[in-house]
Amino acid sequence: MNPTKHTYFDVAVAGGGLAGLSTAIQLARAGHSVVLVEKNYYPFHRVCGEYISEESRPFLQQLGVPFKSLQLPEIRKLIVSSPNGKIVNIPLNPGGFGISRHLLDGILAGFAKSAGVMLLEGSRVQDVWYDNGNMYLQTSGQLISSQVVVGSFGKRSRLDLKWKRPFTQDRQGKSSNYIGVKYHIRITQPQDTIALHNFNDGYCGVSAIEEGNYCLCYLTNANNLGLSNNSIRQMEERILCRNPLILKLFDSAEMIWKEPLSISNISFAAKTQVEQHVMLAGDAAGMITPLCGNGMSMALHGSKLLFQQVDAFLNGKISRQVMEQQYSKQWRHAFGIRLKAGRIIQEFFGDPVLSRLLVGLSDKLPGLAAYLVKQTHGKQF
Template identity: 40%
Template sequence: MEHYDIIIIGAGLAGLTAAIDLRKKNHRVLVFEKNTFPNHKVCGEYVSNEVRPYLESLGVGIPHSSANIDTFTLSTINGKTITTRLPLGGFGISRYALDNLLYEKALASGVAFIFQAVDAIAFEDSFFEITTLKGQIYRAPFVIGAFGKRSNLDKNMKRAFIAKKSPWLGVKAHYDYQGFPENEVALHNFNGGYAGLSKTETGAVNFCYLTSYKSFQKERNITSFNEKVVAQNPVLNTFLKKAKPIFDEPLSIAQISFEQKKAAEDHVIMCGDSAGLIHPLCGNGMAMAVHSAKIASELIDKYINENGYDRQKFEKMYTLQWNEAFKKRLWAGRQLQSLLLNKGVSKLGMSLIVGAPGLLSRVIRATHGQPIV
């Protein structure tokens, strides 16, 4: 039976960032991940600059080829648009590239990886025992859950949100579309959902949308849904007609849940989407995942190195700091989603925004954080 200081389950943005940070603090770290690198994931692929200083402090340099984004465009179902400058800006980079960059950094730092699925998590006498599907067991006093939006481990842990059916489906693909501005991230409303567009480090445009099953099930497949529903927005109609798909088939993910989750559950510290998922329209889920890894890493290091810092206090402190960083943003995201997906309210909201240009900037600031160092 192998022992580590920290075991991380899931090698997405949160898991990999936490692994790099904790290894930099000289802890023995093991990461479990089902898939090898590199790979594509359903994601908006826009990262707010709020986390750039922190990533650079970990030795993770953002590639110069990443799109430098400073402008946000929003459109209603009928194609009425408004554009504003982003307070902090950000960069466009694919998960294929960014996750692999973080993985190679973690590997070079001495983080251990096992590419297997975890079957069970057990906690007893201040230690976790992690059992893989192959029956192998690993021990550590700390476990970070970074297993994403939805996992079998959520079911095994009987987390409250997993018992509720979610009506959301996510779809993503890359396109060759030379007419799209390099510096823009755009959000376009359609009946039953909304789509994001932004450039990645390869020059490809990432087209990622969220839609309800109720809306999607009226059509036979993604192609039909794009043609008959998504393309009702004139801006998206132009994009779909002129852009050339790069992927053989779009990626999709079902049962995306925006229900509230606990930041610490069964003594496991949850990071990234495992702790809470902000609505994609807010455009900073990737930054939140990185930020949550920073909070978890600093508190775990503090607990290990300070006498009298008990586990209960540690879990309460993590939950408190997580809520301080993200709770208001999650609330603002829920309100914004309700606005955009309600036809009547959306039209009224857009009229208000057009009449008061500063309103959109205030909405953006409400769903984004300040630079973290």
């Protein structure tokens, strides 16, 4: 099939992360024609904590992810440290597993191709619009028309700016001014443990992924970078490493990459799930704070909710209006509480006083920590 000649599909997916790929796979396997536009080429790395809670395992197994052969590390313990290095140990029940986005996205991209999804890699979405019952998606090379467009273009895109979504207008707001930085490293930390280390205005997560490697990913306020002459290395030395455990981590780690991946303008503000008749999924629909370790699970679960509504619409069972309303309602019902919980818990992370208070209380009241963890996790889907 020549994508330059085939311009109509039942569904066009803008962005090929976990939400976009899994939605495309489900729709294609249900018999719908699907095109997915991704600016990069698979497989590639993304800024991500790379921990998935166990709630997602059955769904990924249904898609075909070969857990037995992958032999992924199972994570059942959590360590949280305050900026002064004091720690608390928290059991993770049911826990999760580690896998890099490079590996998982590559696997899902292969499933998408096998299901018949037209993957347009190395192609950017320039515009999306609705007109007289049809959706249109413009790339640099072609115009695609479809019944449905799924927007899974990540944390922030040109379309967000064009639509003037509220979170893009609050550039200096407390929930909209973060940067994320990620490394792959080798260390001696137990594979069954994920660590969250606090520092001033940020926190750093470390957990095992495949092949004995670890993901080190941290989030911080953009002001910290500004105070460090816009140098990531300088910020790590001057701010992150005030926590003695982070200092030890950077001193002992073998860096697999020479330079980290980074992303800016991260927002945890509330978002809509439908915009301009575009069905939004993954981080485009709403982001949970990384410390909760469930962004990947939310993207996967959200794709299942989205598939159910889009499939019903394409089969003529519901109208576009009902599809949009039911998806938004179901998404908010599934994730509303954990998003709010994540925002509340984040207030304690990155604040030297509050994080020490949280660690102290969790040490004395272990049931409190277990309760907080539970608020950010969902049931299997």
